[in-house]
Amino acid sequence: MTHVKAPTTQEVVLRHLRADILTGVLPPGQQIIQESLASRYGVSRAPLREAMRVLEGEGQIIHLPHRGYFVAELDLVNMREVYRLREILESEAIRAAIPNLTDADIQAIAAMADEVGSAAASGELLAIALANRRFHFMIFEASQMPRLIRILTQLWDATDVYRSVYFSAHGSLQIIAHEHAGILDALRARDVPQAIGWQDTHRDHALISIAHQLDTLRRPVVTDR
Amino acid sequence: MTHVKAPTTQEVVLRHLRADILTGVLPPGQQIIQESLASRYGVSRAPLREAMRVLEGEGQIIHLPHRGYFVAELDLVNMREVYRLREILESEAIRAAIPNLTDADIQAIAAMADEVGSAAASGELLAIALANRRFHFMIFEASQMPRLIRILTQLWDATDVYRSVYFSAHGSLQIIAHEHAGILDALRARDVPQAIGWQDTHRDHALISIAHQLDTLRRPVVTDR
DNA sequence: AAATAGCAGATTGGATCCAAAAAGTCGCGG
DNA sequence: CCGCGACTTTTTGGATCCAATCTGCTATTT
Known part of the structure; x- marks a missing residue:
């Protein structure tokens, strides 16, 4: 039998992020402060960052080195x-x-x-x-x-x-x-x-x-x- | 003029990974043992994992939760x-x-x-x-x-x-x-x-x-x- | 002898801690 | 009054450490 489930934290965070972007909790253009968002989700920054990398690959958020992640704006x-x-x-x-x-x-x-x-x-x-x-x-x-x-x-x-x-x-x-x-x-x-x-x-x-x-x-x- | 450059470690690792996949150092199907590869690159696992998430988003490698990353095979x-x-x-x-x-x-x-x-x-x-x-x-x-x-x-x-x-x-x-x-x-x-x-x-x-x-x-x- | 439970090692996932870079602030001098 | 520069603060990037999970092997039971 297959396992019931093993929801890794990154995916929880990823879903949460998608939902927050979709519902406008994180509006386009806004910077994502890793520490505050991580604590808001009740996790550490590590899984958050990996989740953000996924979203960056999808073009949902933008990453500027040493600057941070920003919710993408579509003109x-x-x-x-x-x-x-x-x-x-x-x-x-x-x-x-x-x-x-x-x-x-x-x-x-x-x-x-x-x-x-x-x-x-x-x-x-x-x-x-x-x-x-x-x-x-x-x-x-x-x-x-x-x-x-x-x-x-x-x-x-x-x-x-x-x-x-x-x-x-x-x-x-x-x-x-x-x-x-x-x-x-x-x-x-x-x-x-x-x-x-x-x-x-x-x-x-x-x-x-x-x-x-x-x-x-x-x-x-x-x-x- | 803009800054000379500030190559973040993740990008170095990412380039290295791409090259290793391209040249067959990491052949299709092979699992990527994070610890050994990270030490081979002389970095820690953190930037390696973020780089791998990028490659996963591109379909270059596959991620199985709690199992690991594997170089993708194309039939x-x-x-x-x-x-x-x-x-x-x-x-x-x-x-x-x-x-x-x-x-x-x-x-x-x-x-x-x-x-x-x-x-x-x-x-x-x-x-x-x-x-x-x-x-x-x-x-x-x-x-x-x-x-x-x-x-x-x-x-x-x-x-x-x-x-x-x-x-x-x-x-x-x-x-x-x-x-x-x-x-x-x-x-x-x-x-x-x-x-x-x-x-x-x-x-x-x-x-x-x-x-x-x-x-x-x-x-x-x-x-x- | 086959199958399964469980133990030990290896490997990944996550959290904390430290270093480096950027942005903001204050003060000095023109 | 304004510009420039060093200092402070904030935030990101990376490394180390600990916990959870999976794999393979062994031993015990039927």
Whole structure:
């Protein structure tokens, strides 16, 4: 039998960090003071630093030698690059996935789409984000391309903070449901171009909303000191 | 002028690790005993572990909790995935780069192609690999897409070990020189499809050679379990 | 004799401690 | 009044030390 679990501290810290970045506890641009954060998590600096190295590799935080770690800020240019790369890579993922999709797979994906719907009904942003992510990645994972999936994971992670605002935008949930249904139909028909097309419009809607937010909101990142 | 430099130990270790993996001092599949490697580098385990976390993020080594770090092995399937992703992403890089290329850029790239040639004449494999990499990445960098460049860097890193054998294959250096010239011509003409085409055949030649090596050589990798 | 429990060694994970570098502060001189 | 420079403080980087876990072997039991 396999072990129940052995959650190493680094992974606990890593999850905690991701959550804090995602929820804005650690806002973009802010420096991460290792000592204070470590004590806040109730751990030492060693596992924290290794976790931060992981996030740095994903581009979530920036490291300046002898200066420290800072939560990455994404400007619009950067954001557009991420979305362009997603466009290219997600198209490939869908292209590779569709021939592998069994009927059972599609049923599972449809079930996840329903979960997105019920999460949307509940209004819990985090639940929506999680279910939405699962929905899309169930498709990507059928591509059987682990490296591609990992890169996509990183790209999604990088924009998680900004994407969550999209879910709270007016009317976005109906649009999302509609587009998810479109993707599902294309999957059932094994229609690669149509699936990619739906995914593209789906992504574009999110980007437009986010770009609008970034452009107008112009968050005034205060340095608390 | 900026500071001379302040090379932090982690980066020294990281470079050392990359070199050792590239040159086969640390062969694929082998476990990395932290204590012994750290003492061999003359450092403590702390910076070594942070460096390994970086390499793990790049897929160069694998981490199993409470078991250790192991140098990653790439089978042919994995290798094909890397090359497929390179095909997609390098096409995008070239597409984005060409409109940005100044004449000075192209001259610099041509100079680097010459360096590949002279390195080839000298027969130094490492020098060839380095110059070749610089040549291609000078083009990619003109894309002005930092995230794309970083992903491409990781993909190149992942296959560095295997690609170096290609340089020593019979006749490959002439082919490389020919294809580099082709790429340069396409760049001068600002011909995107042609540049991508050359890059594709260039990459395919390397992949065929590497796949052949992997297939026949059938290295007797001991099963670590 | 085979299987399993448990003991000993090795190896990783985490915490504390010390050194080095950067940022901020105060004071002196122009 | 302002700029420059040494000193202090804060924070990061690295090393050492201790605890938790895994591996391999041995002995005991059936």
